[in-house]
Amino acid sequence: DAKTTQPNSMESNEEEPVHLPCNHSTISGTDYIHWYRQLPSQGPEYVIHGLTSNVNNRMASLAIAEDRKSSTLILHRATLRDAAVYYCIPLSGNTPLVFGKGTRLSVIA
Amino acid sequence: NAGVTQTPKFQVLKTGQSMTLQCAQDMNHEYMSWYRQDPGMGLRLIHYSVGAGITDQGEVPNGYNVSRSTTEDFPLRLLSAAPSQTSVYFCASSYPLGELFFGEGSRLTVL
Numbered sequence: 001d002a003k004t005t006q007p008n009s010m011e012s013n014e015e016e017p018v019h020l021p022c023n024h025s026t027i028s029g030t031d032y033i034h035w036y037r038q039l040p041s042q043g044p045e046y047v048i049h050g051l052t053s054n055v056n057n058r059m060a061s062l063a064i065a066e067d068r069k070s071s072t073l074i075l076h077r078a079t080l081r082d083a084a085v086y087y088c089i090p091l092s093g094n095t096p097l098v099f100g101k102g103t104r105l106s107v108i109a
Numbered sequence: 110n111a112g113v114t115q116t117p118k119f120q121v122l123k124t125g126q127s128m129t130l131q132c133a134q135d136m137n138h139e140y141m142s143w144y145r146q147d148p149g150m151g152l153r154l155i156h157y158s159v160g161a162g163i164t165d166q167g168e169v170p171n172g173y174n175v176s177r178s179t180t181e182d183f184p185l186r187l188l189s190a191a192p193s194q195t196s197v198y199f200c201a202s203s204y205p206l207g208e209l210f211f212g213e214g215s216r217l218t219v220l
Binding site: 034036038045093097098 | 199
């Protein structure tokens with residue numbers, strides 16, 4: 001299974017962009033990169049996922065390095081509601097999603 | 110669409126009692142899984158299933174049983190509850206490699 005490395009915590013000012021990095025240097029060629037987040041006292045929620053090219057949705061953008069050894073989740077304008085733990089998870093085939101420690105994002109008003 | 114439905118939302122058990130946490134999804138997802146989250150900790154995978162009739166162990170399977178007789182349902186059984194099983198339990202479902210949809214969680218306290 002691919003290992004991931006994420007900062008334990010990050011801080012952002014409200015309405016500023018946030019770049020959350022993830023290192024997954026052992027990722028295989030067929031692993032998708034999934035991002036989830038968990039807001040305080042809530043269950044996890046899907047954010048975005050991708051394989052090779054950059055991806056955008058209403059919540060965030062995912063920038064994947066050309067060698068796929070790292071990716072960055074981009075929140076374009078952080079709000080207080082974006083304060084959460086963010087998880088970067090490689091996923092392939094029928095393997096289950098296994099959560100690591102993630103990055104705790106704090107947003108300052 | 111109801112999505113992923115978990116019952117009960119709250120349960121208190123005494124040590125040694127057994128119970129079943131129910132999980133149902135109405136999205137025809139092949140893949141279902143159970144996680145537990147202890148206070149202040151991350152999610153840990155208990156059991157998962159890639160389709161009806163197929164189940165497999167996750168990171169922390171001891172003390173729990175699962176079965177998957179239909180695509181829609183994936184119940185989690187606690188055989189003999191222990192205080193160490195006090196936790197919030199999340200059920201999830203997805204298509205293979207797709208977005209994982211989570212239930213609202215079941216909060217279990219074992220006294």
